[in-house]
Amino acid sequence: xxxxxxxDLATNALxxxxxxxxxxxxxxxxxxxxxxxxxxxxGRGTVALPELRRGxxxxxxxxxxxxxxxxxxxxxxxxxxxxKSPAQAWSDAQRQLAWxxxxxxQGEMAAITDHAALDRQxxxxxxxxxxxxxxxxxxxxxxxxxxxxxLDHLHRFYDQGLRSVGPAHFGPGRYAAGTGSDGSGLTSxxxxxxxxxxxxxxxxxxxxxxxxxxxxxxxxxEGPVIASHQNCRALVPGERxxxxxxxxxxxxxxxxxGGALDAWMLQPDYLRGQDDPWTLDIRLERVIDHYxxxxxxxxxxxxxxxxxxxxxxxxxxxxxxDLDTIADLSKLGGLLQGRGYSTEQVExxxxxxxxxxxxxxxx
Numbered sequence: 001x002x003x004x005x006x007x008d009l010a011t012n013a014l015x016x017x018x019x020x021x022x023x024x025x026x027x028x029x030x031x032x033x034x035x036x037x038x039x040x041x042x043g044r045g046t047v048a049l050p051e052l053r054r055g056x057x058x059x060x061x062x063x064x065x066x067x068x069x070x071x072x073x074x075x076x077x078x079x080x081x082x083x084k085s086p087a088q089a090w091s092d093a094q095r096q097l098a099w100x101x102x103x104x105x106q107g108e109m110a111a112i113t114d115h116a117a118l119d120r121q122x123x124x125x126x127x128x129x130x131x132x133x134x135x136x137x138x139x140x141x142x143x144x145x146x147x148x149x150x151l152d153h154l155h156r157f158y159d160q161g162l163r164s165v166g167p168a169h170f171g172p173g174r175y176a177a178g179t180g181s182d183g184s185g186l187t188s189x190x191x192x193x194x195x196x197x198x199x200x201x202x203x204x205x206x207x208x209x210x211x212x213x214x215x216x217x218x219x220x221x222e223g224p225v226i227a228s229h230q231n232c233r234a235l236v237p238g239e240r241x242x243x244x245x246x247x248x249x250x251x252x253x254x255x256x257x258g259g260a261l262d263a264w265m266l267q268p269d270y271l272r273g274q275d276d277p278w279t280l281d282i283r284l285e286r287v288i289d290h291y292x293x294x295x296x297x298x299x300x301x302x303x304x305x306x307x308x309x310x311x312x313x314x315x316x317x318x319x320x321x322d323l324d325t326i327a328d329l330s331k332l333g334g335l336l337q338g339r340g341y342s343t344e345q346v347e348x349x350x351x352x353x354x355x356x357x358x359x360x361x362x363x
Contacts, residue, residue, distance in 0.1 A: 010096035041315030055327030058125035089147035115362040144169030166205035185213035229260035229307035258307015
């Protein structure tokens with residue numbers, strides 16, 4: 001079984017009006033037939049529930065994303081709709097949650113909120129000869145915390161199954177500055193949020209925090225930490241990636257970093273909307289470079305996993321060119337073995353390291 005620690009399934013389904021119970025091929029064919037051009041990846045998507053099953057991806061961290069734009073700034077600043085108020089963002093997140101709940105009702109997905117649910121999912125995946133018959137398990141995650149109106153809303157989210165929160169996304173946020181900000185860190189409300197998350201025993205996702213916010217969060221937070229979709233700054237410069245100092249800090253806390261497959265996180269100076277993975281020969285091998293760099297810093301393979309972000313509002317036009325759909329994540333095993341990683345270490349990357357995080361989460 002594979003675990004992917006970052007997929008924006010609800011955003012993909014609702015923002016793009018995609019029926020993810022259909023195959024990737026069917027979704028692509030329909031978008032091409034309709035001549036849709038409103039997003040760069042129309043007719044090029046890589047993620048749907050049948051492909052998750054076909055690739056043996058039995059468990060994912062599935063996100064809700066609902067941003068609040070700073071006053072005076074235009075909406076849709078990062079191709080995601082930014083709401084004018086936290087109440088609107090909360091409502092949008094609830095809409096996304098409703099989609100996950102409907103997928104559960106249809107038997108397409110299964111919420112993983114405690115140890116019993118995790119054990120059931122593992123048993124189903126192990127016993128099923130055909131992954132197509134097994135619902136895709138999901139740990140509910142929040143990417144960017146703007147939709148948490150008050151700390152009471154955090155508790156309401158928790159009661160609804162939320163188990164992982166990344167305080168920041170792109171730009172300024174209500175709780176923390178994110179990618180592309182001016183270098184500021186946690187807000188006062190953000191520090192209160194982290195304390196409450198700690199008390200609830202949630203996962204803190206450090207992805208998208210500024211360098212300052214990253215170290216502020218680690219100093220404050222005592223619970224489990226991850227970086228769900230995060231690559232290495234030493235290989236691809238830029239503040240979206242982690243420095244070696246940050247990677248070592250995650251390692252010291254027993255955390256795991258998920259290798260992301262967005263081309264601009266794999267190729268230095270990649271120009272989104274202009275460059276393409278074929279011309280630059282961006283292959284899946286690139287993410288192995290990042291895995292290997294982290295392993296060299298750690299001295300082991302205990303802190304790397306998959307956090308593909310493959311449905312993060314891009315498709316094959318911005319993915320490694322030897323990946324057609326998310327089912328191709330299984331190719332990472334052979335690539336790791338080609339670098340000298342053992343079968344046991346491949347299993348750690350595919351599921352074992354994320355399982356360790358979940359075991360700690362659920363106690």
